[in-house]
Amino acid sequence: MEKKQQNINTFSSFMIVATFFSLWISVYFDVKAEAVLSYFLIFTFGILHGSNDLKLIQQTSGNSRKGFFLRALGSYISVILFTVLFFSFFPTLALGFFILASSYHFGEQHWASQTGKSTLSYPFFGSYGMVIFFLLFYCQAEEVSPIIYQITGLEIPTEFYLYTLTASFAVFMAIYFWWLARGEIKVNMVKELFYLAVFFIVFKTASLIWAFSIYFVIWHSIPSLMDQTRFLYGKISKSSLLAYFKTSLLYWIVSMVGLAGMYYLFQDRQGLFLSIMIYFLAAITFPHVIVMNRLNRS
Numbered sequence: 523m524e525k526k527q528q529n530i531n532t533f534s535s536f537m538i539v540a541t542f543f544s545l546w547i548s549v550y551f552d553v554k555a556e557a558v559l560s561y562f563l564i565f566t567f568g569i570l571h572g573s574n575d576l577k578l579i580q581q582t583s584g585n586s587r588k589g590f591f592l593r594a595l596g597s598y599i600s601v602i603l604f605t606v607l608f609f610s611f612f613p614t615l616a617l618g619f620f621i622l623a624s625s626y627h628f629g630e631q632h633w634a635s636q637t638g639k640s641t642l643s644y645p646f647f648g649s650y651g652m653v654i655f656f657l658l659f660y661c662q663a664e665e666v667s668p669i670i671y672q673i674t675g676l677e678i679p680t681e682f683y684l685y686t687l688t689a690s691f692a693v694f695m696a697i698y699f700w701w702l703a704r705g706e707i708k709v710n711m712v713k714e715l716f717y718l719a720v721f722f723i724v725f726k727t728a729s730l731i732w733a734f735s736i737y738f739v740i741w742h743s744i745p746s747l748m749d750q751t752r753f754l755y756g757k758i759s760k761s762s763l764l765a766y767f768k769t770s771l772l773y774w775i776v777s778m779v780g781l782a783g784m785y786y787l788f789q790d791r792q793g794l795f796l797s798i799m800i801y802f803l804a805a806i807t808f809p810h811v812i813v814m815n816r817l818n819r820s
Contacts (some may be wrong), residue, residue, distance in 0.1 A: 578813050583770055
């Protein structure tokens with residue numbers, strides 16, 4: 523147990539150092555170079571961490587037969603296609619669901635190993651993720667609002683981000699104190715609040731895409747990739763990471779080719795490309811959230 527906690531502390535220290543290093547190197551990049559680096563990190567580590575979902579489905583179900591794999595693949599593709607259609611016909615509703623699903627997913631990744639099974643876990647995970655999202659939205663309101671308008675046609679005032687951030691933080695802390703009073707949670711909340719302060723500095727200082735990529739890659743994708751590797755292969759090692767990359771390579775290549783093509787077409791229209799990237803991320807996020815929730819419950 524002590525060794526596990528030591529590894530967690532070491533990895534947390536790495537994430538803090540990597541975060542401030544990423545913030546530091548942004549001083550030497552112009553906006554375009556920063557965007558290219560952001561897309562590279564999202565398209566590699568970001569997409570890679572969701573590229574082994576079918577393997578995870580087989581592992582959690584205990585069924586590795588070809589017929590089951592094909593059914594799982596069909597279901598997975600169906601969810602992606604449904605998401606694309608959802609965004610095409612109901613963009614406002616779809617964007618709202620995407621934010622809620624992603625918020626829950628971010629919160630679950632960060633807190634699942636630190637909390638017990640409870641019906642309050644769902645609002646706890648979701649509210650924490652909402653804090654992350656709306657902290658970013660509030661700090662980057664001038665860039666976020668035009669993108670939301672481009673997708674939905676709605677003009678969102680900055681105050682909305684602040685009110686939602688405040689309400690989400692209140693729900694998150696209320697559930698935490700409820701669990702604390704009942705002895706159902708033991709975490710260093712001072713450390714967690716320090717992390718939120720770090721995110722605020724990043725979101726306030728960096729550009730929108732760079733700030734998002736710092737959080738998404740360093741604080742979500744890499745930890746998730748490590749958790750998945752440990753679940754699939756029992757440990758983190760060079761051989762287990764290589765095995766993870768091999769099983770996820772085809773899905774990753776297909777995703778990279780599609781996204782690289784979109785970037786080539788829309789690199790001179792960053793706002794439009796960001797909107798299209800949101801559609802794509804949403805399409806692969808919904809099935810990934812379902813798979814990871816199943817993994818955490820197992």
